[in-house]
Amino acid sequence: MNLFNVYPLFDITPVTAKDVYVFDEKGTKYLDLYGGHAVISIGHAHPEYVKAVSEQVAKIGFYSNSIQNPLQVELAEKLGKLSNCDEYELFLCNSGAEANENALKIASFHTHKKKVLAFKNSFHGRTSAAVVATDNPKIIAPINAQQEVNFVDFGDLESVEKILTQNKTCAVIFETIQGVGGLDESTTAFYQGLEKLCKATNTLLIADEVQSGFGRTGDFFAFQKHKITPDVISMAKGMGNGFPIGGILIHPKIKASFGLLGTTFGGNHLACAASLAVLKVIENEKLMNNAKEISNYFIKNCDSISQLKSVKGRGLMLGLEFDFPIAELRKKLIYNHHIFTGSANNPNLIRILPSLTVKKEHIDLFFDALQQEL
Structure with a gap:
């Protein structure tokens, strides 16, 4: 049996990992500044985490x-x-898409x-309602379009006001910082x-903190900088490392x-044991x-990159925007310098989403590699 081929894959096979590094089957060491889509929050194989799960x-x-689960x-x-x-x-589920699906469901109830x-350029997941709230028609199947x-x-x-005052909307869902977008x-x-x-129109405000939550921006949730109180907050990625x-x-x-x-x-x-270890x-x-x-420190280093158009994001949810597509640059960073970074819907933007344990020395390695390739 073959795998259902839906992922374009880099020719790299990680077999072990430690903190901000992953190692392939040949022993090659890679600096992980992407954390598997912002999932690795406290570093690969953190001793507290390994102990708790084991x-x-x-x-x-x-x-x-x-049954009872203390x-x-x-x-x-x-x-x-x-x-x-x-x-x-708190209601617990298994993923960010499922979190947003339940958030939208409870808003309708x-x-x-x-x-x-x-909002345009949003990403909220790939399940029934969450995928329709995602601004990407390519991943919306006809069965989803009923939403x-x-x-x-x-x-x-x-x-927003023009739509909400029609009194037909159960929820406004937003990412404080648009991740994939x-x-x-x-x-x-x-x-x-x-x-x-939302308060004036009996509409629930849903903060999608799936990528930006669990400390990634320097606040526990990214919306907290703006002094608001959402009705529902969704979370996932960094929650379980x-x-x-x-x-x-x-x-x-x-x-309830x-x-x-x-x-x-x-x-x-x-x-629960995994997430408790992450919080600890x-x-x-x-x-x-x-x-x-x-x-x-990262943003200060950006001053040394003359080709940089802008720096986006906050905390360790950062993007470097250039005035050219970055696909080849990402490949060079991976294969020439053994550094993982991420992409976005914006073809000119590199995403930086490392473990929250990352240090200045790792940022230095990245900027040295970036300058060489530019």
């Missing part, structure tokens, strides 16, 4: 959500404390409306205006009932502070 799987790895309670308490979102309630408002989504320009409050972030006035319009886990934080004004949401694997014992390391090693410090 000890948990030796006890019990999984049972259904029909690890879920512990995770909710720890997450609430570290994120300063204590007032929210709560408001009894069915349309969604999203009704309005797209407006990111930052256009006037268009190319690291664009709007203004505080825009996000606060969104919140005000590679173990599949996602979740939504739900404002207490939204009431038995059967409203559900999942087989979500919130299993192993997933983020807190103990002050990784949100490190994200800010290394971000400042």
Whole structure:
């Protein structure tokens, strides 16, 4: 049997990894400044993480959500404390797409409306409603198109108001910093205006923090810089440091009932142990502070790159935009210098999404390689 061929693959086969490095089957060492799409938050094979997952799987790895699981309670308490979102309630699932799917579903249940408002250049996942709220017609199948989504320009409050006042929209879903779209972030006035319009029209405000959450921007969630209170917050990627886990934080004004949401694997014992280890390391090693410090250092180094058009993003969710396509440059960084970086919908932008443990010496290696290739 062959694999279903949907991924263009680089000719690299990682077999081991440690902190910000991965090693292939030949022993070649690669600097990982992409973290597998921002998934690796506390470094590959962090000792605390390995210990927590290993000890948990030796006890019990999984049972259904029909029994008590104290690890879920512990995770909710720890997450609430570290994120300063204590007032929210936690529902656990398996991925970012599933988190957004549940966020949109709960918005429709709560408001009894069915349309969604999203923003151009967005990415929210590949499941039924999440994929239609993603601004990419190529990945929307006919069966998905039954969902009704309005797209407006990111930052256009006037268009948002025109749509919401029609009273047909259950949710506005937004990325504080658009990940796949190319690291664009709007203004505080825009996000606060969104919140005000949603409150006035009985529309839920969903903050998609799947990529930007768990400390990546230097704040626990990227929206917190803008002093807003979303009704639902979705999260996933950095939440488990590679173990599949996602979740939504739900404002207490939204009431739970038995059967409203559900999942087989979500919130299993192993997933909770993995995420608890991530939170412990983020807190103990002050990784949100490190994200800010290394971000400042990275941005200062950008002054040395004359070909650079702009620097986008915040914390360790960064983009380097040039005035030429970067596909070949990324290949040279991988094959000539053994450095992983990411791409975006913007063909001229390199994405930088390293582990929050990254150090200045690693940034130096990247800029040395970049200058050589440019």
